[in-house]
Amino acid sequence: MREGGGAVQTATGAGRRTGDGGFTLIELLVVLSIIVILASLGMAGYSYSITRAREATLKEDLFRMRDAVDQYYADKGKYPQNLEAMVTDGYLRAVPKDPFTNSSDSWQQIPSEPDPNNPTAEPGIYDIKSGSDGTALDGTKYADW
Numbered sequence: 001m002r003e004g005g006g007a008v009q010t011a012t013g014a015g016r017r018t019g020d021g022g023f024t025l026i027e028l029l030v031v032l033s034i035i036v037i038l039a040s041l042g043m044a045g046y047s048y049s050i051t052r053a054r055e056a057t058l059k060e061d062l063f064r065m066r067d068a069v070d071q072y073y074a075d076k077g078k079y080p081q082n083l084e085a086m087v088t089d090g091y092l093r094a095v096p097k098d099p100f101t102n103s104s105d106s107w108q109q110i111p112s113e114p115d116p117n118n119p120t121a122e123p124g125i126y127d128i129k130s131g132s133d134g135t136a137l138d139g140t141k142y143a144d145w
Contacts, residue, residue, distance in 0.1 A: 058099050069126070
């Protein structure tokens with residue numbers, strides 16, 4: 001046998017190259033399956049982080065709107081009739097969108113109890129909750145927040 005130029009010569013003169021075997025089908029399938037597993041883990045993590053961000057936004061929106069209701073009551077001595085009244089009177093810039101329903105009309109407005117000192121006064125909004133029927137990552141309902 002004679003070596004030359006990276007090829008091995010056999011006695012019959014037919015040469016075969018060493019080191020140019022490439023990847024086998026099984027090696028390619030193993031690599032592709034690892035890539036698919038990593039991609040699916042990445043998508044699950046991405047979905048989880050999106051849900052956490054929406055939950056944080058919902059908590060912040062509820063806090064701000066409830067604070068605005070409290071400020072409205074402290075200033076005017078009565079609860080607002082609806083969310084648009086708080087926008088009109090300058091307590092909110094705009095009614096935020098519920099991050100899970102993607103609508104500003106889906107907020108559940110909890111009415112206040114009638115005022116025993118002023119029975120003719122109309123009850124207003126006492127509390128605000130999400131209109132979503134989804135379940136949070138901690139197992140509670142968004143509508144119960």
